[in-house]
Amino acid sequence: MIKNRLFKLFLFSFLVFPASSSYKLEGFSFGNAGGGNISSSSYEMSANAGEINGQNISGNSYDLGAGLAFVQQANVPTITIDNPNNYYNKLHFIIGVQNNPSDTKYAIAISSDNFVTTQYIKSDNTVGSTLTITDYQTYSQWGGASGGLVVGLNSGTIYKAKAKAMQGKFTETAFGPISSVATVDPQLTFDIDTSQNDVETNPPYAINFGDLMPGSIGTGDSKVWVDLDTNASNGANVFVYSQNGGLYSPTTTYKINSISGNLDVATTGFGLQNSSVGQSSGGITVNSPYDGTVDIIGAVDTSIRSILSSTAPLTSGRASFSFKAKSATDTPASSDYTDTLTMVAAANF
Amino acid sequence: MKKIVLIALLILLSLPFFKLAPFAFATPFSQAMIRYDRMKTTSPTSIQVIIVPQTVGTEAKIKIVFGAGVVVGSGVSVTSTNLYTGTSLPGTLTVTGAGGSLVVGGLTDLSVGTTYGFNISVGLSTPSSPGQILDTITSQTAGDAAIDSTVVASRFISDDQIVITGNVPPSFTFTLSGNTDAFTADLGSTAVVSTTGRTVSVTTNAAKGWIGWVKSANAALSSATTLESIGTTGVVDTTPSTCVNNSDCYVLDADKTTTGAGSGSLAIAAEYDGADASSGGTLSTSLTPFVTRTGKTAGDVITLIARASILSTKAAGSDYIDTLTVIGAGNF
Numbered sequence: 001m002i003k004n005r006l007f008k009l010f011l012f013s014f015l016v017f018p019a020s021s022s023y024k025l026e027g028f029s030f031g032n033a034g035g036g037n038i039s040s041s042s043y044e045m046s047a048n049a050g051e052i053n054g055q056n057i058s059g060n061s062y063d064l065g066a067g068l069a070f071v072q073q074a075n076v077p078t079i080t081i082d083n084p085n086n087y088y089n090k091l092h093f094i095i096g097v098q099n100n101p102s103d104t105k106y107a108i109a110i111s112s113d114n115f116v117t118t119q120y121i122k123s124d125n126t127v128g129s130t131l132t133i134t135d136y137q138t139y140s141q142w143g144g145a146s147g148g149l150v151v152g153l154n155s156g157t158i159y160k161a162k163a164k165a166m167q168g169k170f171t172e173t174a175f176g177p178i179s180s181v182a183t184v185d186p187q188l189t190f191d192i193d194t195s196q197n198d199v200e201t202n203p204p205y206a207i208n209f210g211d212l213m214p215g216s217i218g219t220g221d222s223k224v225w226v227d228l229d230t231n232a233s234n235g236a237n238v239f240v241y242s243q244n245g246g247l248y249s250p251t252t253t254y255k256i257n258s259i260s261g262n263l264d265v266a267t268t269g270f271g272l273q274n275s276s277v278g279q280s281s282g283g284i285t286v287n288s289p290y291d292g293t294v295d296i297i298g299a300v301d302t303s304i305r306s307i308l309s310s311t312a313p314l315t316s317g318r319a320s321f322s323f324k325a326k327s328a329t330d331t332p333a334s335s336d337y338t339d340t341l342t343m344v345a346a347a348n349f
Numbered sequence: 350m351k352k353i354v355l356i357a358l359l360i361l362l363s364l365p366f367f368k369l370a371p372f373a374f375a376t377p378f379s380q381a382m383i384r385y386d387r388m389k390t391t392s393p394t395s396i397q398v399i400i401v402p403q404t405v406g407t408e409a410k411i412k413i414v415f416g417a418g419v420v421v422g423s424g425v426s427v428t429s430t431n432l433y434t435g436t437s438l439p440g441t442l443t444v445t446g447a448g449g450s451l452v453v454g455g456l457t458d459l460s461v462g463t464t465y466g467f468n469i470s471v472g473l474s475t476p477s478s479p480g481q482i483l484d485t486i487t488s489q490t491a492g493d494a495a496i497d498s499t500v501v502a503s504r505f506i507s508d509d510q511i512v513i514t515g516n517v518p519p520s521f522t523f524t525l526s527g528n529t530d531a532f533t534a535d536l537g538s539t540a541v542v543s544t545t546g547r548t549v550s551v552t553t554n555a556a557k558g559w560i561g562w563v564k565s566a567n568a569a570l571s572s573a574t575t576l577e578s579i580g581t582t583g584v585v586d587t588t589p590s591t592c593v594n595n596s597d598c599y600v601l602d603a604d605k606t607t608t609g610a611g612s613g614s615l616a617i618a619a620e621y622d623g624a625d626a627s628s629g630g631t632l633s634t635s636l637t638p639f640v641t642r643t644g645k646t647a648g649d650v651i652t653l654i655a656r657a658s659i660l661s662t663k664a665a666g667s668d669y670i671d672t673l674t675v676i677g678a679g680n681f
Contacts, residue, residue, distance in 0.1 A: 088500075089377055126376075152376050152403075155483075155500045185483060186502035190388065194511060203508030209515030214554065224511055230502070234380050237433075241386075247515050252556050256515075303431065304386065304397075323513060330611045330645040332556040333519040333681055341511045346384035348399070349377075349501045 074165040075100045076176040079108060080147075081161045085313070086231045088155040088186045089349070093121075093179075094147035095163055097139050104167040105136035109175060110150065112157050121161075126152045136166060158182040188236065189229035190345035194222045198276075198320070209247075212256075212327040212337070217263050217295055220323035223275055226343065228284065228308065228317035234348035235282070235310030238319075243340040245301040246270050247325060252332035256325060258339075263295040268328040270339070271297030272307065275320040282314035290321065297324050300341055379403040379462065381486050381499035383413075384433065388509040391477045399435055399466045400486060402459045406496035410489040411438070411453040411467075416503065418476025419484070421446040425472030427453050435464030444469065459488065479506050521553040521679035530655065536570075536579070536669065538595040538661035541627040546654040548606060551646065555679030558613050558642035561651065563601065563621075565632035566672040570599050570657060575664035579657055581632040587619040591628040592658040599657045600629030601673070603639045606650040613644020617651070629656050636676065 078096030085092075095106050108121040109131075120131040125148055128135075142148050153159060160180040166172040194205040207220040230236045246257040247270050259269035273296065274286040289298035290307045298307070308319055379401040387394035398413070415421065427444040429437035440457035451469065459465060476482065482505070487498040526548040534542050553559050569578040582598045583590030592598030602623035608615045621630035621639045630639070640651050653675065 154377070186500055188481060188502040188504045190504045191506060192509065192511070205508060205511040207511060207513050209513070212515050212517050214517075214520050218515070220513065232502075234382075237384075239384065239433075247513065249517075256517075304384075304433070306433065325515060327517045327554075328647065329520065329522075329552045329554060330609075330647045331517050331554050332645055333517050333554045334556075335516045337515040337517060339513045341513065342387065342509055343511070344385060344388045344509055345504065346382050347502060348380055348382040349499055 072171055073173050074104050074167045074171045076173040077106055077163045077165045078176050079161050079163040079179050081150075081159065081179045081181050083181050083183060086184050086187070087153075088184050088231055089153050089233060090149045090151040091153060091159055091181060091183060092147055092149055093142075093161060094145070095139055095142050098165075098176075100139075100165055101167060102140070103138065104165050105138055106142060106163050106165050107131055107136045108142075108150075108161055108163045110159055110161045112154065112159055114160060115178075121150050125150055153183050155183050156185045184231065186347070186349050187229070187231045188345065188347040189227060190238070191227040192343055193225040193227075195225065196222050198225060198318070207323055209323070209325055209337075212325055212331070214327050214329040214331060217324055217326045220325075223320040223322050224341075224343070225318065225320045226308065226345075228310070228319075228345055229315055230310070230347040231313045232347035232349045233313065235312050235314060236345055236347040237306045237310075238308035238343060238345045239304045240272070240300055240307050240341055240343050241304045242300040242302060243342075244338070247337040247339050249332065249334040249337045251336050252334045254332045254334070256327060256331060256337060258299040258301050260289040260297065260299040263297055263324055263326045266326065268326050268331060269297065270323070270325040271299050273297045273322050273324060274307075275322050277308070277319040279310075279314055279318065280316035282310055282312050282317070284308060284310045284314060284317045284319065286319065295324065300339075304344075376404050376497055377499045378486065378488075378497045380464070381501055383484055383486065383501050383503055385475065385503060385505075387475060388504060388506050390475055390479055390505050390507065392475045393471075394473050394475050395468055395470045396473060397433060397466060397468050398486065399433060399464060400488070400497075400499075401435075401464050402461050402488060402497050404497050405461055406488070407490055408456050408459045408488045408496055409454065409491040410456060410493070412450065412487045412489055413453075414450045414485045414487075416476075416482025416484050417449075418478065418482060418505075419449060420474045421448060421451050422472045422474065423447075425451055426470050428468045428470045429466070430468065432466035432468075435466040438465050438467050442467065446472070475505050480504075517554065519555065519679065519681050521555060521559065521677075522551065523677045524550040525675060526550070530653075532655070532657065536657055536659045536663070538659055538663075540594060541592045541598070541656055541658045543602075543626060544655040546652045549640075549651045549653065549675060549677065551642070551649045551651075551677055552609065553642075553679040554645050555681045556612075556645060557680035558644050559646070559649075559677055559679045560638055560642075561640040561675065561677040562636040563632070563639045563653070563676075564636045564674050565634055566674070568632050568634050568671075570669040570671050572664065572666040572669045574668050575666040577664045577666070579659055579663065579669060583631040585620055585631050585633050585637055589620060589623045589628045589630050591624075592656055593627075594658055595661055596658060597660055597663070599632065599655070599671070601632055601639070602629035602654045602656060604652045604654065606652045607648060609646035609648035609650075611642075611644050611646035613642055613646075615642045615646070615649050616640070623656070627656065629654070632671070632673070636674075
């Protein structure tokens with residue numbers, strides 16, 4: 001008889017996992033005949049004889065288990081996973097401690113296929129296939145009330161997460177309810193306008209210097225404006241390159257070379273200078289030498305050069321640039337001085 | 350009882366087969382970027398790819414699957430020049446591609462955390478419609494297993510070029526250093542005397558240069574008081590004339606003082622290119638070229654010097670005078 005009960009208890013401990021998020025039964029037992037721990041060099045087991053056996057009582061939201069093993073378990077935690085900042089490769093999470101003490105440790109499972117396969121959020125907030133003891137962390141270690149970010153995720157993917165708790169030996173709970181949210185797709189927006197004022201324009205884009213009087217610095221009749229917007233973790237760059245490396249006259253075969261420097265000092269030259277820069281969020285930088293003032297310009301030549309940079313996600317970046325040029329007394333007269341500039345953008349995901 | 354034991358044993362023995370298998374998928378690169386060198390729709394383009402591996406592995410290939418609309422044509426080639434950042438991929442690189450993807454092969458393993466770059470320099474074309482696409486960059490082993498993989502967004506627009514135009518108008522500056530030029534000593538029969546000299550300075554962007562002309566009002570130094578003249582010597586024949594003592598002589602010498610930077614050459618007309626302090630060209634009452642520049646100049650300077658000698662019997666007078674008209678024009 002005793003052997004029969006012990007054997008049923010052995011099976012019961014493998015097959016039944018009680019959990020509760022709202023109810024806590026303490027000291028629940030009847031027919032208790034005592035118990036103890038069994039241990040080896042690597043494992044420990046807690047066994048109790050004479051505990052009530054049977055199946056869990058389960059509802060849509062809660063499971064109710066019986067026996068001392070379930071009484072001593074931690075409270076099953078919740079987790080909330082969300083995407084507050086348009087992330088494409090990470091998500092934000094906060095653990096719900098459900099009245100567990102502060103020294104309770106939590107493990108988090110995550111999946112992109114509805115837990116057909118399961119991975120875990122590691123202690124460094126990356127995702128891994130195995131759960132080790134170091135991946136159990138306290139609420140505080142997981143970011144506390146602010147939560148944390150799980151990184152290294154795939155874009156455009158729905159992720160589900162669930163958490164379990166443990167507070168010492170034999171107290172580990174089952175995983176709690178699932179929370180899900182999706183990462184977004186990578187995003188990059190870029191546009192060009194040419195205008196004296198900050199307005200949107202359509203192509204073709206053209207800027208005219210008019211007469212470039214020898215020894216006088218001329219400014220193009222329009223600025224070039226660029227829009228830049230991205231959710232790339234490492235930001236984006238705007239690049240520019242020139243077809244001719246300067247204002248070239250096919251008739252005279254003479255070129256007003258593009259230079260980086262002070263046009264007020266130079267005999268002749270052609271280049272680009274930032275006029276304005278701003279954004280709604282993130283940060284955007286005008287790269288040297290395009291950040292000059294007064295008559296200091298940056299060269300535009302056949303090399304692809306970065307004129308604007310951001311190193312983090314950027315919202316509503318907008319910048320403008322002016323073109324300046326100067327002819328010399330011996331710059332051959334001609335009405336066909338021209339250059340074609342190409343502007344492109346690339347995001348660093 | 351025996352049945353229960355048997356069931357328990359079966360459960361215990363089968364547990365390893367129900368253990369959750371690790372879910373394997375490629376981690377993203379630490380950084381990944383594709384820069385299209387043309388963002389205009391329906392345009393041939395090259396790309397530069399920058400990656401930073403995150404996962405330890407033995408990379409042998411980089412595969413790029415482009416979003417809808419990018420066409421990989423024949424003749425794609427891979428280069429490692431002019432990288433925006435990073436270092437070249439190690440190995441002897443090859444590239445094959447068609448349709449919407451390509452594979453760069455020949456890699457000899459990459460290092461985690463190192464920035465690498467490469468160009469696909471020909472063989473691509475952009476989509477026909479503006480908008481965003483998603484391209485996937487994946488590093489692979491020799492057996493095509495994915496190591497790192499990142500989806501990047503690429504944007505295409507109606508036009509990515511700005512045409513800049515300008516006009517450099519014709520310019521010509523011409524300056525005389527003074528409007529009088531006196532002989533440095535009294536005219537006499539025992540020596541040839543010269544004026545101090547006046548300069549003509551010219552700056553022009555005329556691609557074909559400029560010409561200077563001179564004409565004399567009298568072709569002589571004439572005195573209203575004595576009614577006598579000291580006539581110019583010789584004829585305009587592309588050869589300067591030489592004044593000798595005790596004879597009436599009046600000539601003009603032109604000298605190159607400064608040849609300005611520019612193009613072409615500066616040459617004094619042979620007629621007025623006197624060989625020494627006694628020679629010069631015959632003055633005419635018609636405009637006669639004294640200098641030619643065949644290209645643009647940032648500042649030519651020509652010095653004009655009159656020279657004269659007289660017969661010992663020349664009537665004395667302080668009003669021997671001539672007026673030279675000196676002009677120039679750019680040849681555009």
